[in-house]
Amino acid sequence: MEFSSMLWIIFIPLVEPSDAFQFDCSPSTVQTEPGAFELKCSPLTVQKEPGQDMDLSCAVKPSLNIKADSLECKRDDDIVHVYRSRWDDPSSQHQKFKNRTVLDRQNLEDGSFSLTLKNVTKEDEGNYSCCFPMRGIVSSAISLTVVSQTNKETNKDPGSGLSSGLIALIALIGLGLGVGLLILAWKNRAALSRSPPCILRRNPAVL
Template sequence: MKDGDCSVILKSIAINDNGTYECYVGIPGSYPKVFSIVHLKVDPVQMNITAAPGHTVTLPCQVPKHNNIKVAEWIRPDLMPDYVFWYQNGWSDPDFQHQSFKNRVDGDASVILKNVKTDDTGTYKCGVVQRETNQWMSIINLTVNPPEIQAKSGEDVILHCRDPSNPNILVLRWIRPDLKAKGYVYFFRESRSYEQYQYPSFHGRVKLRDPQMKDGDFSVILNHFSINDTGTYECYVGRNNTGSDPEIINIIHLKVKADQEDITAKSGDHVTLPCHVPQNTQILVVEWIRPDLEPEYVFLYKNGQSHPDRQHPSFKNRVELKDSGMKDGNLSVIVKNVTITDTGTYECHIYQSQRNHTMSIINLDVHQPGGDERGGDRDGHVGLIVGLPVVVVVVFAGFMIYGICRRLKQKQLPAEAADYELQDLNQRN
């Protein structure tokens, strides 16, 4: 305690260490006096948790051991009532719970939240009552992200919605909030569906995955997906045993899955980059881009005409629609006289109202004609054609000389005969 330093270190502080601390110092011949008063406040543990719909999530609340906990409570301040879970004297009391958490929460201090939904996103606070005081132990920010589903045109898509906590329902609604017209994607009430309440574009295309809706399965199948079906889908369920409005169970973002293709071409070729949409698709803008370029536009079609002024300079006068009228939804373009620098990834995007769809992704690989596969470039081909007869003649001549020498050795021809035969061979070659 040099220089009168009477400070102490409190290790591993916990929420129960909240309080007022006083430092007394006594000197010989006098009573100890208060030299310092410290008010210590330990903030609750804060944590962010992200989950997907349908998962089980643990909301942690660490309470020091050997503490006499009279009450543990979990609340969500934005709800009314705000109780998520209430635990007192060794048992939970569901009477205090918000309706949406019935039969879904277990625990004491830390709790398990089952089958989370997008509507469970929010801030949760854990508090305990000890010695007649209420202390907040932890604050959890829970985010339940809506799933994203990608599908190709013509496919059947399952829109998932499940809540096994109470399979008995009175009303099931699937809606598309982005559609301005009134109606439903799917509407079910009192044991039957009502097609007349659907948007016309969904007539005959949506049905329950399980007509019995066993175990709270409220999923539907959307047949023959098209680009016009992209958007946000919400599943609402109204229960038989409550008089409240249907509650949201799940949210799904449905998007187009882009076609992907690898194309190989030779320098100088004309290459078609394919992109198609269903017939009668309303399109405001068509754009072909190469993300690694600046500007990235390979081709831009807007307000009924192309905009070459927006193109990357390397594509000027080299790109055009394969079908200028884009009949039958053909948005393919032709890139003329491709070069090695055209190698890259090309994306076809279309715009409908406020939505942007990526319809195709093309990986183009351009190489020089010939190369190692053909024995060299164009000049190399010429050299090969000219040089080949020379090689043949040399090999043939060597073979003939070897034969003559072998016969001379075997038959011991006179020197004059050998000279004559060599002269004759040279004249023929």
Template sequence: MGAGEFSYRISISTLRVVFPLLFVLRLAKGQFRLFGAYHPVKAAPGDDVILPCHVEPKLNVAGMTVEWSRPDRCPDPKNCLSHDEYVHLYRHNSEVTEMKLPSYIGRTALFTDSLREGNISLRITNVTQEDEGRYRCFIPKLKSHLQSSVVHLIVGGSSERCRLIPVVVLCMFILLCIAVRGCLMTESLCQKAELKKLTI
């Protein structure tokens, strides 16, 4: 085998590896992905909460359908996409309320100005214990193998209790200061009394 034939075989086998690799990389570069929260989102009853979800790289999704649903409340576990009840449904540049779960009516909203940046995060107001669970954000026409993402919401504790904690801490600090000052004053009076005894 000559040197020319050897280099020809190397270049052909190299091309067989490089071309498919370049094709895959090009496809991957053009892929969009939907990302939610990496950790559960926590809220107290009565709070407003934001469930994060966005497209990367940034993509204007204002003209696309955006669906938020509750997969753990799916009537048919074998086909969760068959039901017509959503936490929030955005279609044709506006919210569709006809297919919305009754408990979420008037309580959810997208950040419509941010849709051009690929942000489809959902705001839920006045959360209750019944809102706890998994939420699925989904863009049906997104050209990606990651068209959806799941965000877990945990609702626990009382917002009133959370507001009271700083007040209780402050009261305890004031009482501690008063007690310390009282001890210092008592000690000072004792020292003065001892001095009087010594001088007599």
């Protein structure tokens, strides 16, 4: 009896680690099962001064162990930070964010993490988001605005600059009125001092 054997050949393509996990975490492309998990990050609006750090706190709801998952955080189309295989992966990071991000991984088993972007600049402005691409979990966009201290106060209270100018104007007007009243009082006093004395005369008919 003759036996024929079959040889199965398996081709395993060789890929770079940085290319093997290039995911698109756009909310329009990531398919999330309705009512499953959500990735909530806060705050959704961040305003910082140049040189300050931006901190984002995120958590998967309901709680989920994500320690062995892949995590990707982006600013628009630029990769800010990548975590995979239980370690950070700086190879996929955009050059402008290298050595400027810190991922706090202490609470990954509970589905929570925080990302810090150090020394923000005006060029860092934009919309940030994080996602777990293998699970289809993506966060809402976090908007970062970088302003100077002067502009920050103006943005915080648009009428603050006008209020200061208005107060100064009122003070000047009050000072002017005060000086005007003093001058008027001095002139009246001077005029009275120059007027002839009042002489009381008797009426001859009364005598």
